[in-house]
Amino acid sequence: MASSAAVLERPAGAASGRAGGALAKGVATGYLTLVVLLPLAALVWSSRADGAQAFWHQATRPEAISALKLSLGVAAVCALINAVAGTAIAWVLVRDRFPGKAAVDAVIDLPFALPTIVAGLTLLALYGPGGPFGVDVAFTRAGLLLALLFVTLPFVVRAVQPVLLELDTEMEEAAASLGAGSLAIFRRIVFPNLLPAILSGVALAFARAVGEFGAVVLISGNIPFRTEVSSVYIFGQLQSGNEGGAAAVSVVLLAISLGVLLLIGAFRRWRTRHDV
Amino acid sequence: MSRYVLRFGALGYLTLLLLVPVGFVFYRAFEHGIGPAWDAVSSQQAVHALELTLLMAAIAVPANTVFGVILALALVRSRFPGRGLVNAIVDLPLALSPVVVGLALFLLYGRGGWLGGLADHGIKILFAVPGMVLATMFVSLPFVVREVVPVLREIGTEQEQAAETLGASPFQTFWKITLPAIRWAVAYGVVLTTARAIGEFGAVSVVSGKIQGRTETLPLYVQAQFEQFDIQGAYAASVVLALIAIATVVALRVFHPREETS
Numbered sequence: 263m264a265s266s267a268a269v270l271e272r273p274a275g276a277a278s279g280r281a282g283g284a285l286a287k288g289v290a291t292g293y294l295t296l297v298v299l300l301p302l303a304a305l306v307w308s309s310r311a312d313g314a315q316a317f318w319h320q321a322t323r324p325e326a327i328s329a330l331k332l333s334l335g336v337a338a339v340c341a342l343i344n345a346v347a348g349t350a351i352a353w354v355l356v357r358d359r360f361p362g363k364a365a366v367d368a369v370i371d372l373p374f375a376l377p378t379i380v381a382g383l384t385l386l387a388l389y390g391p392g393g394p395f396g397v398d399v400a401f402t403r404a405g406l407l408l409a410l411l412f413v414t415l416p417f418v419v420r421a422v423q424p425v426l427l428e429l430d431t432e433m434e435e436a437a438a439s440l441g442a443g444s445l446a447i448f449r450r451i452v453f454p455n456l457l458p459a460i461l462s463g464v465a466l467a468f469a470r471a472v473g474e475f476g477a478v479v480l481i482s483g484n485i486p487f488r489t490e491v492s493s494v495y496i497f498g499q500l501q502s503g504n505e506g507g508a509a510a511v512s513v514v515l516l517a518i519s520l521g522v523l524l525l526i527g528a529f530r531r532w533r534t535r536h537d538v
Numbered sequence: 539m540s541r542y543v544l545r546f547g548a549l550g551y552l553t554l555l556l557l558v559p560v561g562f563v564f565y566r567a568f569e570h571g572i573g574p575a576w577d578a579v580s581s582q583q584a585v586h587a588l589e590l591t592l593l594m595a596a597i598a599v600p601a602n603t604v605f606g607v608i609l610a611l612a613l614v615r616s617r618f619p620g621r622g623l624v625n626a627i628v629d630l631p632l633a634l635s636p637v638v639v640g641l642a643l644f645l646l647y648g649r650g651g652w653l654g655g656l657a658d659h660g661i662k663i664l665f666a667v668p669g670m671v672l673a674t675m676f677v678s679l680p681f682v683v684r685e686v687v688p689v690l691r692e693i694g695t696e697q698e699q700a701a702e703t704l705g706a707s708p709f710q711t712f713w714k715i716t717l718p719a720i721r722w723a724v725a726y727g728v729v730l731t732t733a734r735a736i737g738e739f740g741a742v743s744v745v746s747g748k749i750q751g752r753t754e755t756l757p758l759y760v761q762a763q764f765e766q767f768d769i770q771g772a773y774a775a776s777v778v779l780a781l782i783a784i785a786t787v788v789a790l791r792v793f794h795p796r797e798e799t800s
């Protein structure tokens with residue numbers, strides 16, 4: 263993307279840049295600094311205010327480690343389920359035909375639009391104590407997973423859908439005429455084309471799941487060493503006045519988020535390389 | 539055969555995970571009729587929470603729309619050192635835990651923070667509306683930028699250059715050429731920004747101090763009512779938020795950038 267875009271953009275940058283461009287750059291970086299960078303810098307600064315040893319001590323407390331492991335583990339399971347379910351849903355939305363498909367397509371965005379605390383409350387009402395199905399996952403890791411699956415549902419679907427839409431069916435038809443079964447066609451032709459999109463969707467879902475707070479705070483019960491995830495741990499530490507402990511774990515989460523974003527950038531470059 | 543397995547698998551998953559839970563909240567809210575639900579959402583506390591939520595959106599959405607378009611222009615139309623870094627920072631709010639966002643603001647504007655001195659001059663940021671607005675702006679920042687960037691890239695600069703050759707000022711070029719081309723992407727981004735601004739919970743929860751009737755937004759009100767065993771009130775407020783979410787989903791369909799190419 264970067265290399266082909268550079269060729270297209272250079273003349274424009276030279277022609278229309280100057281005053282307007284410089285102003286846009288200045289305003290843009292100023293806004294970004296004030297809203298995003300300054301708070302994050304303050305966070306990193308505070309986390310190491312008491313020295314590296316204090317930071318290490320706070321970040322490796324047993325409760326903190328346990329919460330972080332749980333966050334990463336549940337997020338990984340959630341991401342895996344999304345990889346399969348999200349791809350299947352995208353396939354059904356693009357290739358299948360049935361009445362009401364447009365409505366189903368619209369519903370996919372609901373988790374993006376619904377406040378996370380409402381998502382948590384609804385799941386607790388249905389799959390919690392006294393729910394109509396007799397299923398009770400409240401205060402369990404299964405409940406945690408359910409909440410994360412709810413809020414991350416759109417990521418893989420919305421990443422895969424446009425790629426699948428543009429994918430030419432000619433190759434698949436050719437393979438079918440040569441006697442390939444539908445599974446072989448998917449594995450050999452469709453899947454390799456979708457893989458970069460699936461991976462970026464999965465990575466975003468993973469990042470979202472690691473840090474999720476609103477959807478899990480009611481359903482997880484927040485039991486230390488059992489169902490307490492990192493975001494809830496940070497909130498708890500702050501409430502009990504341990505700002506250093508909250509900041510240390512936050513910096514770890516910040517590093518994970520940045521790592522995932524870099525990975526997504528790499529997938530994106532991979533995808534565009536395949537396009538050309 | 540496999541087509542039907544996939545279709546019913548996918549639809550079943552969506553039904554159990556999304557539709558039934560959201561539908562069930564409506565059922566629980568109106569279980570005892572419209573009256574109790576209406577009483578719950580028209581209480582003074584709930585109305586104040588709704589007003590505050592709308593105020594958050596009314597400030598954060600225009601700010602992120604204007605600056606989002608400027609950011610997108612800077613990212614696509616000019617090259618400068620650190621552009622890749624700016625790109626990553628714009629995406630960060632999508633991947634970062636809202637609690638971390640809240641804590642970062644807390645440490646910046648809190649006692650002993652770099653800008654903690656503002657409070658001594660009567661500028662209250664934490665546990666007040668300005669802090670909550672800053673938290674909302676942080677988490678809803680990427681949406682307009684992310685929608686506008688690909689469209690800017692696709693339309694190229696030929697028309698803008700032509701306008702410039704004909705003597706248009708940069709502002710005229712933007713107003714008459716660029717803006718009409720990106721307007722659907724901006725609209726789509728605005729809808730996403732609004733939804734996020736209204737629904738934000740974690741970041742606002744940390745910086746608001748959750749003072750009832752003062753710094754409680756509607757999502758915070760839902761949690762407060764739930765924890766005070768006013769389940770009816772929590773469901774009723776949830777229904778209001780769910781209706782806003784459904785309106786958002788409909789608006790997303792209307793403004794979908796895909797229409798632009800057709």
